[in-house]
Amino acid sequence: MKTPCLRCGQGVSAFELLFLCEPHLKMTKMERKVSLLVRHWVFVDEVKFFGPGRLELLEKIQETGSIVQAAKAMGMSYKKAWAMVDHMNTHGQQPYVITHKGGQQGGGTELTETAKKVIEAYKNLNTRLSEIVAAEKQLLSLI
Known part of the structure; x- marks a missing residue:
């Protein structure tokens, strides 16, 4: 069963947890902002x-x-x-x-x-x- 990509509507497999097609999944990984936060006491x-x-x-x-x-x-x-x-x-x-x-x-x-x-x-x-x-x-x- 195919589920529409949340960004473009292209069908993706239902087991894709993010419900994004491959190009949008790669784009999401590239757009991620990874940061490190340190708090101290x-x-x-x-x-x-x-x-x-x-x-x-x-x-x-x-x-x-x-x-x-x-x-x-x-x-x-x-x-x-x-x-x-x-x-x-x-x-x-x-x-x-x-x-x-x-x-x-x-x-x-x-x-x-x-x-x-x-x-x-x-x-x-x-x-x-x-x-x-x-x-x-x-x-x-x-x-």
Whole structure:
């Protein structure tokens, strides 16, 4: 039984899983974009400590001056954001985030120098890893 090619309507065997005729199947393989993505985390005592999500959270806190606003911007609950901040403050060598109580001036949140240095170092590592990944041709050519 023949099934029409999804692109040109030419009959193809029903067992062709992609339902494409031979020329369109070859074209599809040539059009494919194969890429390599690397994500990385820092672990402390075998527990995820710092990675892309916490980097984004710290950057949002720096932008907004607020854990609440940072959480909202990320579509995250305040409880989860606070738990992440508390974990970084508790398990890091130094605190990452300092909160200020409300009052006439209102409260606020700021990053410590330690947090700023960690952000910079993490981004630098990201850049170096991206360069290595971009240079990887052997693996990608085999897939």
